[in-house]
Amino acid sequence: MRFKKELDFVHLSKYFYIFSIALTVAGLIFLATFGLNYSVDFKAGSNVDISLSKNLNLDQVKTATSAIDVDHEPTISFGDQRVNIRYDEVLDEAQDEALKAEILKLDDKASFEINTVDTEMAKELARNAIYAVLISCLGIIIYVSIRFEWRFAVASIVALLHDAFIVVALFSIFRLEVDLTFIVAVLTIIGYSINDTIVIFDRIRENLRFGKQKTYEDLKHLVNKSVAQTLMRSLYTAFTVFIAAFFLLLFGGESIKMFSLAMVIGLLFGAYSSIFIASPLWLVLKKREKVKVKSSPNKG
Incomplete structure (x- = not known):
């Protein structure tokens, strides 16, 4: 009964997983069928x-x-x-x-x-943009693995790739123009996404040190508690940047419109992926370890 009073973020994550998977599948179909609406930055x-x-x-x-x-x-x-x-x-x-x-x-x-832009330059720009995203993800995997553990690294990468792909998918679905500022926006979104995720993971790690988690329910309670403790901090940070990006979208020049729109979309999805994608995914990865601990004989 001790878990009934808190909001069950882990349970709610099931619905967000369904929504994200559906949107990802739709994005893959549109990308495979229509591709992206590249600006002159990426095509001759x-x-x-x-x-x-x-x-x-x-x-x-x-x-x-x-x-x-x-x-x-x-x-x-x-x-x-x-x-x-x-x-x-x-x-x-x-x-x-x-x-x-x-x-x-x-x-x-x-x-x-x-x-x-000539053909070779357009290909090189597109190739370098992909490299930039992949290298940034690799750096994050290394950093999180060293600071935390591999389960945190996997969960954080899935969350940030989810955020980046959702932005790309929506731009493909609605045929919005992709230019160099869009790539800058995606890299910025990755930065904000990993920041929110690390804040929650740091609280999970801290709570792990001071609690005894013997069952899956104990771990689930710990994740819900950690998310609740950092929720307002994450929302305030995302909302502050969202307001700036939103007004840039409304009043900014034509040259940064796609950048601002990508930021607005990415910040919204980044805020919820840290809560409903990354943390529950870490719990899934951690579950098997706790089952082994529970089934092992007591020492002493």
């Missing part, structure tokens, strides 16, 4: 960012871009007195000048920023 092409002194409509911009002979229609997006035109092929100098001339007919005060 030209990205033309135009600052205007007035707003233009879609028909005006389409008329301007039609003056350039290209194989595929460009993607056009608008901001406040800004237009972004993305081409799937690299524009040559003559095409650059022709596009500028057409836009200047509509707004003689327009300024241009043209970024070009």
